[in-house]
Amino acid sequence: MSEFFTRKGDDGYTMILGAGRVPKYDPRLMTTGAIDEANAALGLARALSVAPQTAAIVTQVQRHLYALMSEVAADLETAPRFRQIGAEQVAQVEAWTGQVSGMVELQHEFILPGDTVAGAAMDVARTVVRRAERELAALIHKGEVENVELLRYLNRLSSLCFALEILENAAGGQVRSTLAKGD
DSSP states (O other), X not given: OOSSOOSTTTTSEEEEBTTEEEETTOHHHHHXXXXXXXXXXXXXXXXXXXXXXXXXXXXXXXXXXXXXXXHHXXXXXXXXXXXXXXXXXXXXXHHHHHHHHTTSOOOOSOBOSOSSHHHHHHHHHHHHHHHHHHHHHHHHHTTSOOOHHXXXXXXXXXXXXXXXXXXXXXXXXXXXXXXXXXX
């Protein structure tokens, strides 16, 4: 491609893997868009991170999200060809969360985002992952996506993002702000 645009989406439709062209507001595209946003938010959080563990973990997660997005972007018949996320990747996110949780103080109250720039970026990523999770849940409940491991992955990922937020705040030398401290 010699240009950064194709003009093929000017009519408000775009290609979906195996299904031809669909409206850009199709729920499957809204979900892949939310996953894409989560990936971008994680990229920003990775770029801002100061804890050495964060960048390595987030880089792997971002690769997983591209695979996850490919499967979601495919129709039911085509999706198995793109399947790369399963129980093993869910277990990997759980392991990373356990690893990070062992490095920080467990939180028993809501924390206010913004103690550090990197921690705040990770919290933004967490909320975007949660939105992607909600949108994917709708597709799964409607029978438009079959692989429930994708939903489990996003669910565990939001917990990992929370743990990484706490790690980034600690690595940045900041004491966390909680709702209780301001009352």
